[in-house]
Amino acid sequence: xxxxxxxxxxxxxxxxxxxxxxxxxxxxxxxxxxxxxxxxxxxxxxxxxxxxxxxxxxxxxxxxxxxxxxxxxxxxxxxxxxxxxxxxxxxxxxxxxxxxxxxxxxxxxxxxxxxxxxxxxxxxxxxxxxxxxxxxxxxxxxxxxxxxxxxxxxxxxxxxxxxxxxxxxxxxxxxxxxxxxxxxxxxxxxxxxxxxxxxx
Numbered sequence: 015x016x017x018x019x020x021x022x023x024x025x026x027x028x029x030x031x032x033x034x035x036x037x038x039x040x041x042x043x044x045x046x047x048x049x050x051x052x053x054x055x056x057x058x059x060x061x062x063x064x065x066x067x068x069x070x071x072x073x074x075x076x077x078x079x080x081x082x083x084x085x086x087x088x089x090x091x092x093x094x095x096x097x098x099x100x101x102x103x104x105x106x107x108x109x110x111x112x113x114x115x116x117x118x119x120x121x122x123x124x125x126x127x128x129x130x131x132x133x134x135x136x137x138x139x140x141x142x143x144x145x146x147x148x149x150x151x152x153x154x155x156x157x158x159x160x161x162x163x164x165x166x167x168x169x170x171x172x173x174x175x176x177x178x179x180x181x182x183x184x185x186x187x188x189x190x191x192x193x194x195x196x197x198x199x200x201x202x203x204x205x206x207x208x209x210x211x212x213x214x
């Protein structure tokens with residue numbers, strides 16, 4: 015059976031630096047034997063969580079948009095790749111809204127003690143986090159990494175690896191950092207290989 019990875023693209027700059035790193039990571043994962051479905055989050059028809067708490071007792075969200083479609087994708091995934099730039103020491107709003115709308119996962123796991131993800135599947139699921147920042151400050155990735163790790167806990171996937179590249183305001187083009195592009199490919203491939211091995 016083909017191993018499934020969902021790749022979340024959190025930028026609205028198509029063809030930019032984040033996109034190029036994600037493309038390399040996807041290439042690595044595919045060459046490791048996984049199928050990868052890319053989600054351009056900025057194009058997803060998903061509004062923000064309204065804290066209605068319908069999902070405290072129900073498995074679905076009361077808001078009628080595309081969230082449920084993506085919830086199904088995330089439930090079926092063996093791996094996740096998240097690629098995003100830093101925005102105000104966090105992540106872009108559309109990607110944050112996407113993550114916040116996974117509140118049904120949180121309620122199933124922590125409120126009803128009945129996670130959407132089986133224990134067996136949770137042992138397989140892994141996430142690669144790719145993040146770039148224009149700034150060159152020591153704490154610029156703290157917020158995005160904490161958010162990504164919290165998201166991983168909520169949807170029952172291990173925070174497997176990360177690729178963090180700062181100082182992009184000076185670097186400008188990621189093509190001038192072939193070692194970073196190579197790292198994205200290698201980390202994507204390592205993710206795919208780990209999932210393939212775990213799946214057997």
